[in-house]
Amino acid sequence: MKVLVTGTAGFIGSHVALKLLERGDEVIGFDSLNDYYDVNLKKARLARFMNHPSYTHIHGDLADRAAVEAAFATHKPQRVINLAAQAGVRYAAENPHIYVASNVTGFLHILEGCRQHGVEHLVFASTSSVYGANRAMPFSEHQSTEHPLTLYAATKKANEQMAHSYGHLYGIPCTGLRFFTVYGPWGRPDMALFLFTKAILAGEPIKVFNHGHHKRSFTYVDDIVEGIVRILDNPPAKDAVWDATAPDPASSGVAPFRIYNIGNDETVELLRYIEVLEQCLGKKAQMQMLPLQAGDVPDTEADVSELIAAVDYRPKVSVEKGVAEFVKWYSDYYQCS
Structure with missing residues (x-):
């Protein structure tokens, strides 16, 4: 099939594009290659495919309405995976307008493209x-999410609600995936594993928040x-047993809409994550507690039972293996001794 993937120069988007190409799909990639972090890393990800x-690249910004409209009109994708967004929870505090332009206005442009061109399924991050x-x-997914603690989270909550409204009004099947801490080769330089690795190799201290005691559902990118x-x-359908008097946030009786957690249901404490990294690097970390x-939240733990039931989703890669794969990639990419 023909799939529009936004954010193909990004961490997850580049891996998704490769996977789709390997299985024989045609991929239309869309990315602005902004300078939020090292553009050369983004270009290196793209260079792999x-x-x-079967790959066509569009250099564009989701906030550019004309560029998104042209991408849909020219290529007429059957399905869309929207992974492009302004990332980074802490960056939002200093640059709120960039987040709304990319994550809200940009997502509206994606929804409009899906509406105008009869897209079969929109999957969004x-x-x-x-x-x-x-x-x-x-x-x-059945719990309330009415109390986001950051603007980044609020923009993603807005995406979920916008998608539901378009699903209801125009019948667009929409699936939102709530990512839990993703790591692995070609990761983002602003994420903990990347920052820790760089600092440890340079003999510099790492910042360990919450004294390393919080837990995360660390999930390897291939999973x-x-x-x-x-x-x-x-693609989702309307939920036949949905009760409008006690509405389930995870599905809908008035729209082909679903929300799923996607992550590892086994949590790992940050100190253990760092310990595994130390073992892979063969070097101890200097930790600034x-x-x-x-x-930030003290812990995240993913209930992925709904995704298991829907598509037999089962993460396979342990933190020990996943961190080792990241370190191998990092050493190769940056030519570390």
Whole structure:
């Protein structure tokens, strides 16, 4: 099939594009290559498949309405995976307008493209951050997400609600995936594993928030990609047993709409994550212990039972293997001794 993938120069988007191309799909990639972090890394990700005969790249910004409209009109994708967004929870505090332009206005342009061109299925990235102040573990799609703690989370919550409205009004099948901490080769330089690796190799201290005691559903990127592609092939329908007097946030009786957690249901404490990294690098970390940052949550734990039931999603890669794969990639890419 022909799939429009936004964010193909990004961490997850580049892996998704490769997976789709490997299985024989035609991929239309859309990315602005902004300078939020190293553009050369983004170009290197793209270089892995830029010359593939079934790949077409569009250099554009989701906030540019005309560029998005042209992408849909020219290429007429059957399905869309929207992974492009302004990332980084803390960056939002200093650059709120960029987040709204990319994550809200840009997403509206995607929805309009899907509406105008009869797209069969829109899969879009949400985040575990939408759970916000909720402390009931594990996080379930059936729980309320009305108390986001950051603007980034609020924009992703807005995406979910916008998608539901378009699903209801225009019948567009929409699936939102709430990502839990994703890591692996070709990752983002602003994420913990990347920052830790760079600092440890340089003999510099790492900042360990919450004294390293918070837990995360660390999920290897290949496991995330497998879930995305499986969901892409399974557009949602209206929920036949949905009760409008007690509405389930995870589905809908008035729109072909679903929300799923996608992550690892086995949590790992940050100190253990660092310990595994030390073992892979063969070098101890100098840790600067700090309190929990504003906007951060003490723990995240994914309930992925709904995704298991829907597409038999089962993460396979352990933190030990996944961190080792990242370190191998990092050493190769940056030519570390």
